[in-house]
Amino acid sequence: MATVFAGDRGSGRLVKKSERNIRSGRDGFKERAAYIGGTSRKSNPQRPVRMAPVVSIQNLTKTYGNGFEALKGIDLEIEEGEILALLGPNGAGKTTLISIVCGLVNPSGGKVLVGGYDVVRDFRQTRAMIGLVPQELTTDMFETVWNTVSFSRGVHGKKPNPELVESVLKDLSLWDKKDNMLRELSGGMKRRVLIAKALAHEPKILFLDEPTAGVDVNLRREMWQVVERLRENGVTIILTTHYIEEAEEIADRVGVINGGKLLLIEEKTALMKKLGRKQLRLELAEPLKNLPVSLSPYNLTLSEDGAALLHEYQGEEGDGSIASLLSMLQAENIHFRDLSTRQSSLEDIFVALVGEQA
Amino acid sequence: MNVEAIKSIYFFEMARMRRTLLQSVISPVITTSLYFIVFGTAIGSRMQAIEGVSYGSFITPGLIMLTLLTQCIGNGSIGIYFPKFTGTIYEILSAPVAMTEILIGYVGAAASKGLIIGLIILATASFFVDISIAHPFVMLTFLVLTAVTFSLFGFIIGIWAKNFEQLNIVPMLVVPPLTFLGGSFYSIDMLPPFWQAVSHFNPVLYLVSGFRWSFYEIADVNPLLSLGMVGLFLAICLSILGWIFHTGYRLRS
Numbered sequence: 001m002a003t004v005f006a007g008d009r010g011s012g013r014l015v016k017k018s019e020r021n022i023r024s025g026r027d028g029f030k031e032r033a034a035y036i037g038g039t040s041r042k043s044n045p046q047r048p049v050r051m052a053p054v055v056s057i058q059n060l061t062k063t064y065g066n067g068f069e070a071l072k073g074i075d076l077e078i079e080e081g082e083i084l085a086l087l088g089p090n091g092a093g094k095t096t097l098i099s100i101v102c103g104l105v106n107p108s109g110g111k112v113l114v115g116g117y118d119v120v121r122d123f124r125q126t127r128a129m130i131g132l133v134p135q136e137l138t139t140d141m142f143e144t145v146w147n148t149v150s151f152s153r154g155v156h157g158k159k160p161n162p163e164l165v166e167s168v169l170k171d172l173s174l175w176d177k178k179d180n181m182l183r184e185l186s187g188g189m190k191r192r193v194l195i196a197k198a199l200a201h202e203p204k205i206l207f208l209d210e211p212t213a214g215v216d217v218n219l220r221r222e223m224w225q226v227v228e229r230l231r232e233n234g235v236t237i238i239l240t241t242h243y244i245e246e247a248e249e250i251a252d253r254v255g256v257i258n259g260g261k262l263l264l265i266e267e268k269t270a271l272m273k274k275l276g277r278k279q280l281r282l283e284l285a286e287p288l289k290n291l292p293v294s295l296s297p298y299n300l301t302l303s304e305d306g307a308a309l310l311h312e313y314q315g316e317e318g319d320g321s322i323a324s325l326l327s328m329l330q331a332e333n334i335h336f337r338d339l340s341t342r343q344s345s346l347e348d349i350f351v352a353l354v355g356e357q358a
Numbered sequence: 359m360n361v362e363a364i365k366s367i368y369f370f371e372m373a374r375m376r377r378t379l380l381q382s383v384i385s386p387v388i389t390t391s392l393y394f395i396v397f398g399t400a401i402g403s404r405m406q407a408i409e410g411v412s413y414g415s416f417i418t419p420g421l422i423m424l425t426l427l428t429q430c431i432g433n434g435s436i437g438i439y440f441p442k443f444t445g446t447i448y449e450i451l452s453a454p455v456a457m458t459e460i461l462i463g464y465v466g467a468a469a470s471k472g473l474i475i476g477l478i479i480l481a482t483a484s485f486f487v488d489i490s491i492a493h494p495f496v497m498l499t500f501l502v503l504t505a506v507t508f509s510l511f512g513f514i515i516g517i518w519a520k521n522f523e524q525l526n527i528v529p530m531l532v533v534p535p536l537t538f539l540g541g542s543f544y545s546i547d548m549l550p551p552f553w554q555a556v557s558h559f560n561p562v563l564y565l566v567s568g569f570r571w572s573f574y575e576i577a578d579v580n581p582l583l584s585l586g587m588v589g590l591f592l593a594i595c596l597s598i599l600g601w602i603f604h605t606g607y608r609l610r611s
Contacts, residue, residue, distance in 0.1 A: 102452040106610050124360070127454040138445030142377065147370070154366025155453045197449065 053077035054205060054236050055101065060110035062096050062260075070096040072260040073110070078205075078238060083231055085247035085268075086240045087350055088257035094240040095135060097257070098207050102132045114205065128156060131203030135210040135240075137190045141183040145174055148182060149196045156201035168196050172226065188219040195226065206230060208239040212246060224250050244347040254346065258354050271349065280311040280322060282329075283338040292332050298325050309336070363455040367463025368470075371437055375471050382433075383475060386425050390479045393421050394486040397543065402487075408545055409576045414487035419570040420542025421483070423562070426476045426501070427508050427537060431529045433468035434512020439525050442516070451610065457603040461513065468509035469502070476501055490573065496581070497572035503588045504565055510595035517608050536562040546578045561591060 055078035062071040070093045078084055088094050099105040101112050103123055112119040114126035140148055149165050169175045172192040177185060182193060191211070198206060208227070212220045227237055227250055241247055247254050248268065255265040264271075287306035298321065301310045313321050329336070375382050398414030405413040441447035450460055483489055491497055512529075519525040540562030546554050557563050558579075568584025571577035577584070601607070 104448055104451050104610065106606055124454040124456075127452060130452070132448065132452050134445070134448050136445055138448065140441075140444065140446050142374075147373070151366050151370050152449060155363045155450060155455065157360040157362045157454055159362060 052080070054080040054115055055238070056111075056113040057097075057101070058111045058113075060097070060100065060112060061108045062093075062100060062105065063108045070260055071100075071108075074257075074260075074262050076255065076262055076265065078236060080204075080236055081231065081234050082252045083227065083237045083239070083250055084253050084255060085251035086238065086255045086257055087242065087244065087247055087346075088240070089242065089354060092257045093260040094257055095209055098132070098209055098238070098240065102130055102207060103127050124157075128201070129204045131198035131201065131206045133191075133194050133198045133206070133208045133211055135213065137187060137194070139182040139190055139193060141181065143182055144179050145169065145182065145185070145193055145196075146178040148193065149200050152197035153200035158201045164202070165200060168199050171229070172196050173222075188215055191215060191219070191223075195223070199230075203235065205236045205238070208237065210240055210242070212241070212243060220246075244345065244350055248346045256350060256353055263353055268346070272343065272346065277344045277348075278313055279342045279344075280313070280325075281340050281342070282309040282311070282336040284308060285335040285337050288334065292334075294332060295325075295328060298328070300325075309334075360455045360459050363453060364459050364463045364466075367450070367460065368467050371433075371464060371467030372470065375433075375467075382429075382471065383478065386429060386475050387478055387482055390421050390425055391482055391486070393417070394483060398483075398487050409574075411574045411576060412488065415489060415574070416545075416570075417543050418480070418483045418487060418489060419573050420537070420540075420566045422476050422479050422501075423504065423566050423569055424534070424537040424542055425479055426472050426504055427533050427562070427565075428529050429475050430468055430472035430505050430508035431512035431515065431533060433471050434465060434509035435516035435519065435525055435529070436512075437464040437468055437516065438513055439516035439519055443522075447609075461510075461599065461603075465506065465509045465513055468512060469505040472505040472509065473501060476505070492575050493572045497569065500565070500569045500572060500585075500588065503585075503592065504569070507588060507592045507595055510592070510599065514595060514598055514602070517602055533562075536560055537566070541566050541578055545576075561587065564588070 055076075057074055057076040057078075060071055060074040061069070063069050074093075074097060086094050086097070096105060100107045101114065101119060103119060103126070107120070115129050117125040119126045143151075146165070146169075149169065150160065150162075153165065154160065166175070169178055172195060174189065174192055174196060177189060182190060185193065195208075195211075211223055211227075215223065224246075227239075231237060239246070239251070251268050253265060254268050254271055256263045284307055288302060288309075289306060291300060291302055299312050301312075302308075303310065311322070311325060394414065397417055402413035402417075407413065408416045438447075441450065480489070515525065515528050539557065540560045541557065542562075546557045546563065549557065564579060564584040564587035567578040568581045568588070571581040571584070602609070
């Protein structure tokens with residue numbers, strides 16, 4: 001029996017430090033986590049050899065009837081098996097982009113190929129490969145979970161397969177709700193029903209449009225695990241979000257869209273490395289009134305109460321400067337009782353990028 | 359041809375009918391029974407026969423047509439309007455189905471429901487009045503063609519409608535007057551010449567007349583003309599839908 005998630009369920013592959021998501025004040029920095037062990041592909045900077053793109057978007061434009069230019073020439077290639085996060089503020093064009101690939105909106109210009117097929121001309125081939133989880137919780141209120149998921153399979157041209165529907169529902173913890181009407185379900189469950197519907201025809205590519213909007217933390221984690229399991233089974237996943245943590249947590253690559261243009265698309269780790277700033281914070285044993293002159297070459301600031309030293313540096317130049325700074329401190333007889341480093345999050349990078357454009 | 363998809367849409371729609379049995383089957387049957395009791399048995403018994411057919415029997419084809427038109431337009435429009443309204447239409451539009459397949463699924467279901475209800479009413483009528491069907495195949499042809507045509511018409515309304523009010527305008531405000539004035543309850547010979555001429559602009563006249571001919575071989579217009587008119591309405595609906603699917607009107611922006 002074929003199942004969608006054949007993977008080892010429950011045991012998420014990503015093991016993280018528990019302090020992973022502790023926000024540190026208002027400065028937008030975040031405690032960085034290390035991925036323990038080498039098991040996660042994300043922790044491995046050497047990605048597998050680039051495969052042929054499963055989705056290829058060429059110079060795609062869309063102008064709506066009211067003259068609004070939602071997309072102004074997007075070029076994007078999505079590799080098979082990757083998780084791509086599309087970030088962007090509201091109205092950036094993310095949903096329009098997805099809608100064109102899925103066939104909900106007709107493109108104004110350009111071309112989209114899915115698995116080598118044109119989404120307009122060969123819509124039967126392309127749409128059979130794609131599953132879509134829309135942004136809004138749209139459900140047939142009076143249908144049962146079982147019927148609506150089975151309907152999704154049928155309307156995609158697949159013969160009924162109760163075993164498969166059962167396994168999809170079980171994987172999404174919906175099995176005990178299968179005979180409930182959709183209107184009886186909570187928002188989080190409805191969201192999972194939409195995912196089940198999108199998976200009922202065993203798609204190769206899954207689009208998740210704002211999958212965790214209005215979803216609580218537990219369910220969000222659960223959904224990330226679902227996404228991870230799907231990826232293990234070779235499903236390509238494209239998600240849009242404006243929760244930057246989401247992209248940071250699960251994506252392989254990150255694209256930033258604003259004003260109908262793709263501002264940037266990059267491996268997440270490379271992006272963080274390239275654009276991420278780091279900050280070293282030293283808690284001093286005894287407060288300082290002034291910075292010694294000898295420390296002026298370093299990019300240092302003293303906290304207001306003089307109890308901490310802050311050193312900012314680019315991720316790339318890392319090691320050298322810190323080592324020399326520390327030895328200089330020792331020479332100056334300045335002792336510290338604690339030290340921590342923080343790396344700027346995707347959020348900082350994102351805000352900087354979108355801000356530049358505006 | 360995505361047969362699985364057509365089947366899925368068709369049975370999904372038919373399941374709705376089963377779920378709303380009271381509203382979709384019982385209610386039209388009761389309404390029509392009331393017509394038979396009032397017009398057929400109570401008043402009809404005091405009315406003279408029309409061209410040798412008792413009044414109760416005479417109005418039966420018209421009553422079946424009235425229900426058939428209302429049901430087919432209603433079911434055809436709600437079938438596509440409801441997913442549009444709730445937003446679930448995204449799934450059908452992003453599925454590997456052609457618009458014609460979507461149409462076959464929805465219109466097929468709406469027409470089937472209309473036919474089932476039409477036949478139930480015919481059976482009900484036979485309890486109240488004498489029914490004879492002179493040309494059963496012609497009768498069925500009219501029934502099927504009318505059901506399909508007006509389910510298509512309903513589908514168009516469902517795509518066009520932006521709210522529930524627009525959705526109900528045609529079945530509530532247009533169909534009943536046309537049916538009542540289209541010779542369901544009388545032969546247009548009974549009207550003054552001017553109104554006879556006006557009645558010929560009423561499309562329902564042709565449906566009712568042709569349908570009644572298949573029962574009793576009496577007609578206000580030539581049955582072949584009736585058949586031709588049904589064919590014409592069918593062609594008009596199909597060409598409007600052709601344009602809608604070609605342009606993506608109100609479906610794909």
